[in-house]
Amino acid sequence: MSTATEKPRQQLDEATVRFCGDSGDGMQLAGTQFTNTSALAGNDVATFPDFPAEIRAPRGTKAGVSGFQIHFSSRDIYTPGDTVDALVAMNPAALITNIGDLRDGGILVCNESAFDKKGLEQAGYASNPLEDGSLEQSYKLHKVDMTKLTRLAVEGLGLSQKEADRCRNFFAMGLVFWLYDRSLDPTLRFIDAKFGKNPDVAEANRRALKAGYNYGETVEAISTQYHVGKADLTPGTYRNIMGNTALAWGLVTAAHLSKRRLFLGAYPITPASDILHELAKLKNFDVLTFQAEDEIAAVTATIGASFAGEMAVTASSGPGIALKGEALGLAVMTELPMIVINVQRGGPSTGLPTKTEQADLFQAMYGRNGECPMPVIAASSPADCFEVAQEAWRIAVEHMIPVFLLTDGYIANGSEPWRIPDVGSLPRTEVKYAEPLSNGDVFHPYERNERLARPWARPGTPTLMHRVGGLEKQDITGNVSYDPANHQHMIETRARKVELIADHIPLQEVDGPESGDLLVVSWGGPYGSCATAVHTALAAGKSVAHCHLRYLNPFPKNFEQILRSYKKVLVPELNCGQLLTILRSKFDIPLVGLNKVQGKPFQVGEILDRIHAELEG
Amino acid sequence: MSTDALPVLKPTDFASDQDVRWCPGCGDYAILAQMKKVLPSLGVPREKIVFISGIGCSSRFPYYMNTYGMHSIHGRAPAVASGLKTVRPDLQVWVITGDGDGLSIGGNHLMHAIRRNMDLNIILFNNRIYGLTKGQYSPTSLLGAKTKSSPMGAIDNPLNPLSIVVGAEGTFVARTIDTNLKHMGKVMERAAAHSGTSFIEVYQNCHVFNDGAWNYAKERDEKEDNVLELEHGKPMIFGKNRDKGIRLNGLEPEVVELGKGISEDDLLFHDERATEPSLAYLLTRMRHQDGFPEPIGVFRAVESPQYDDLINRQIEQAIGTQGPGDLEKLFHSGDTWTVS
Numbered sequence: 001m002s003t004a005t006e007k008p009r010q011q012l013d014e015a016t017v018r019f020c021g022d023s024g025d026g027m028q029l030a031g032t033q034f035t036n037t038s039a040l041a042g043n044d045v046a047t048f049p050d051f052p053a054e055i056r057a058p059r060g061t062k063a064g065v066s067g068f069q070i071h072f073s074s075r076d077i078y079t080p081g082d083t084v085d086a087l088v089a090m091n092p093a094a095l096i097t098n099i100g101d102l103r104d105g106g107i108l109v110c111n112e113s114a115f116d117k118k119g120l121e122q123a124g125y126a127s128n129p130l131e132d133g134s135l136e137q138s139y140k141l142h143k144v145d146m147t148k149l150t151r152l153a154v155e156g157l158g159l160s161q162k163e164a165d166r167c168r169n170f171f172a173m174g175l176v177f178w179l180y181d182r183s184l185d186p187t188l189r190f191i192d193a194k195f196g197k198n199p200d201v202a203e204a205n206r207r208a209l210k211a212g213y214n215y216g217e218t219v220e221a222i223s224t225q226y227h228v229g230k231a232d233l234t235p236g237t238y239r240n241i242m243g244n245t246a247l248a249w250g251l252v253t254a255a256h257l258s259k260r261r262l263f264l265g266a267y268p269i270t271p272a273s274d275i276l277h278e279l280a281k282l283k284n285f286d287v288l289t290f291q292a293e294d295e296i297a298a299v300t301a302t303i304g305a306s307f308a309g310e311m312a313v314t315a316s317s318g319p320g321i322a323l324k325g326e327a328l329g330l331a332v333m334t335e336l337p338m339i340v341i342n343v344q345r346g347g348p349s350t351g352l353p354t355k356t357e358q359a360d361l362f363q364a365m366y367g368r369n370g371e372c373p374m375p376v377i378a379a380s381s382p383a384d385c386f387e388v389a390q391e392a393w394r395i396a397v398e399h400m401i402p403v404f405l406l407t408d409g410y411i412a413n414g415s416e417p418w419r420i421p422d423v424g425s426l427p428r429t430e431v432k433y434a435e436p437l438s439n440g441d442v443f444h445p446y447e448r449n450e451r452l453a454r455p456w457a458r459p460g461t462p463t464l465m466h467r468v469g470g471l472e473k474q475d476i477t478g479n480v481s482y483d484p485a486n487h488q489h490m491i492e493t494r495a496r497k498v499e500l501i502a503d504h505i506p507l508q509e510v511d512g513p514e515s516g517d518l519l520v521v522s523w524g525g526p527y528g529s530c531a532t533a534v535h536t537a538l539a540a541g542k543s544v545a546h547c548h549l550r551y552l553n554p555f556p557k558n559f560e561q562i563l564r565s566y567k568k569v570l571v572p573e574l575n576c577g578q579l580l581t582i583l584r585s586k587f588d589i590p591l592v593g594l595n596k597v598q599g600k601p602f603q604v605g606e607i608l609d610r611i612h613a614e615l616e617g
Numbered sequence: 618m619s620t621d622a623l624p625v626l627k628p629t630d631f632a633s634d635q636d637v638r639w640c641p642g643c644g645d646y647a648i649l650a651q652m653k654k655v656l657p658s659l660g661v662p663r664e665k666i667v668f669i670s671g672i673g674c675s676s677r678f679p680y681y682m683n684t685y686g687m688h689s690i691h692g693r694a695p696a697v698a699s700g701l702k703t704v705r706p707d708l709q710v711w712v713i714t715g716d717g718d719g720l721s722i723g724g725n726h727l728m729h730a731i732r733r734n735m736d737l738n739i740i741l742f743n744n745r746i747y748g749l750t751k752g753q754y755s756p757t758s759l760l761g762a763k764t765k766s767s768p769m770g771a772i773d774n775p776l777n778p779l780s781i782v783v784g785a786e787g788t789f790v791a792r793t794i795d796t797n798l799k800h801m802g803k804v805m806e807r808a809a810a811h812s813g814t815s816f817i818e819v820y821q822n823c824h825v826f827n828d829g830a831w832n833y834a835k836e837r838d839e840k841e842d843n844v845l846e847l848e849h850g851k852p853m854i855f856g857k858n859r860d861k862g863i864r865l866n867g868l869e870p871e872v873v874e875l876g877k878g879i880s881e882d883d884l885l886f887h888d889e890r891a892t893e894p895s896l897a898y899l900l901t902r903m904r905h906q907d908g909f910p911e912p913i914g915v916f917r918a919v920e921s922p923q924y925d926d927l928i929n930r931q932i933e934q935a936i937g938t939q940g941p942g943d944l945e946k947l948f949h950s951g952d953t954w955t956v957s
Contacts, residue, residue, distance in 0.1 A: 036952055039954065042954065233956045236956060237956075239949075239951065263700060263703065284935040284936045284938075284940065284941060284942045285941075288704060288932070290700065292729075294725060297725070300689060300690070301700030305700040308701045309705070310704040312700070327693065329690075420949060420953065459665070459705065459708055465664055465683055465684050466685065467633070467668075467680050467685075468686075468687050468688075469687055469688025
């Protein structure tokens with residue numbers, strides 16, 4: 001590609017790169033391309049896209065900064081990385097908001113031309129940090145006039161200046177690709193596929209990408225190239241997958257293997273909308289996506305689809321789930337199987353729509369009128385969403401119950417390598433409808449089996465005509481009943497039905513010794529940070545173990561026993577202590593919380609520091 | 618009953634074993650009785666019929682029908698029914714709602730079900746009052762109506778249900794009266810036969826909280842002067858002596874007396890199949906308090922694409938072009954790599 005002399009190449013175990021710039025700078029695209037390329041190169045990867053709620057905040061402002069972080073490694077990794085080894089900042093606002101995460105001695109690439117008077121003012125810089133020597137003291141600073149170099153690269157294609165400037169992210173990508181010894185081929189293929197219909201734009205992006213790559217190779221100031229080798233992953237075929245995609249595919253898989261139609265009732269909401277988008281593409285799997293007029297219609301249509309006898313799902317985020325509360329009570333009363341997905345985001349109210357949080361656990365557990373328990377399960381990572389979606393469906397069908405499935409913005413938008421499963425080995429949930437009666441028998445819609453599940457009687461089946469609804473029902477007959485004793489009996493039965501699920505889920509596993517000084521209990525997105533922190537502490541000889549919960553209601557049967565096997569229990573959560581409070585209400589055990597509500601995931605260091613402090617304290 | 622080799626159904630076959638608990642004398646009884654009478658004539662097996670309702674007196678309806686049914690939550694019946702009908706187009710779905718349920722808390726769902734033209738049969742029991750919550754004014758209560766929650770008179774301008782339905786481009790729009798059983802039966806039959814959303818407003822009397830609200834349209838001595846029975850292709854004539862008609866004056870309807878130089882040919886002729894909804898809208902605006910007879914019958918009956926049909930056709934089309942879903946193929950789409 002170039003005739004420049006070979007530069008020394010340094011081997012690394014792992015590296016973390018962050019692209020940041022204005023919302024319109026294409027940083028999410030750059031990050032995604034770098035991720036896919038690294039995954040294809042055999043690295044383990046974990047990503048953290050971080051973008052503002054505004055589609056286009058005023059250009060050049062701090063409010064409009066969008067970032068994408070990729071951690072890639074030759075070892076197993078579970079998080080997108082605490083600190084950044086290489087930071088690409090497309091403007092002063094991106095620099096000032098992200099520089100704090102760049103490690104000492106890290107590589108800093110800045111788009112020099114954006115550091116003009118206006119840009120500096122918008123970011124709040126009194127003087128140009130690229131010129132006052134401050135950055136060079138701590139970082140390997142590379143000032144690159146990406147705007148000018150990109151314009152030169154695309155010259156002659158007849159693009160307007162605006163169109164030419166839109167190719168800058170490809171220049172930045174090319175430069176980072178060279179820096180980390182990555183192949184351009186996957187991105188070149190992407191350009192063909194994405195911009196094929198517009199040959200000039202495709203060519204411009206190709207030229208910008210190659211120009212960035214060649215710049216890295218040629219410019220003397222950039223003296224070293226880095227290489228991160230292949231990770232030792234379990235043999236198999238892999239792909240990179242985002243949480244929301246994995247969730248959508250898990251749902252489709254469950255429906256397909258159950259031979260049911262899949263109905264998704266949804267109203268667009270960040271960060272859950274990608275589930276709707278992904279499923280809308282999969283119509284040939286007999287998937288019906290119903291973009292409802294509001295969140296309430298989305299969930300009630302889902303109840304209708306469940307009553308009709310099909311696999312019914314609704315997906316939303318906290319504010320939407322709040323609107324669905326009354327209907328979820330109806331789902332509990334009618335004892336129909338369905339999945340309710342909450343991709344959690346920062347709350348309350350509109351809160352931080354594009355940022356992550358775990359503060360809807362109470363909402364899932366208690367956020368309905370009356371005594372209205374629901375089973376709750378949570379995914380731990382992007383790839384885990386695939387399994388959890390199928391597990392939610394199994395529980396819903398086998399226990400005739402609506403199931404809450406929690407993920408969060410961090411898992412939903414993050415990605416990691418996913419070992420593609422053998423379809424034949426996937427669990428298959430068999431749907432058994434009630435059979436027509438003979439001999440004039442009377443159908444009892446609320447007659448229960450040993451799991452307390454009632455029959456699923458599909459409309460269209462002769463002899464099973466029955467009515468369900470939100471009024472309290474007499475057990476067995478399903479007739480409306482205001483009988484006081486029956487009401488108590490039904491409330492207790494519905495609660496017992498949830499508890500009985502514990503007999504039909506796996507026992508809880510622990511990572512680390514079976515007893516000891518400290519147990520870290522986590523759920524949802526913090527899985528990776530907690531696992532990494534506990535592994536690190538274990539390697540340092542500490543007496544610590546990790547227990548990550550998928551099942552939050554009911555808990556696995558051996559969970560209490562596990563909690564009682566350690567001197568102390570630490571519960572890190574991205575909320576003010578919701579699981580902690582639930583645990584305290586159930587178990588008389590000393591527990592401490594580690595709580596963070598900043599719209600950001602835990603760093604490994606934050607957990608590790610606390611593990612050390614608890615062990616010393 | 619359903620094991621009968623030749624299932625000739627009777628109205629009683631559609632009665633569930635539940636005691637009907639509406640107040641004695643409620644207009645709902647007539648609607649229930651008429652529904653039981655109409656259903657056997659439709660040739661649809663009972664197990665293929667589903668009644669979905671919201672909350673309110675009218676919404677107890679499904680419990681009294683021996684079909685599949687759901688008494689859902691306040692205002693949401695059209696949405697529940699939409700999910701049901703989308704995945705199961707083979708079912709005949711009836712939605713039972715009232716003026717509070719359908720137009721107040723559930724106004725949004727009603728509007729969207731209608732504009733999607735889902736193949737649902739919606740019956741709105743309009744009694745101009747909240748009955749189940751014991752007598753507050755409803756979205757159709759008249760201005761000045763004195764109720765428990767409006768002791769000095771209601772100050773909310775009432776909604777006209779059929780204007781909303783026509784505004785949302787409803788493809789089947791009709792009105793009937795709880796005491797006019799024959800008419801109600803005919804309208805129900807036509808609604809069932811229509812492909813797309815059928816909407817029937819029933820003037821229904823709540824004799825406990827709003828007795829006599831529709832007397833002008835029901836009482837023997839005055840109804841003929843206050844009601845205009847619509848017939849497709851026929852001039853709009855009404856009145857005890859069939860001597861009054863509706864004429865169009867510019868864009869406004871006016872009541873005229875026949876004779877004295879005005880003949881039938883000068884009158885407005887009903888066209889329920891008009892593609893544009895303007896005539897239907899104009900008819901929905903004719904109100905008793907403004908000196909007009911109120912039309913009953915079918916205002917509008919046109920064909921238009923249905924959501925439940927289109928969504929299922931898109932699936933067939935996707936299977937046709939991409940082949941039936943193949944998980945193996947899906948998982949391996951795009952970039953993959955192999956670790957050995």
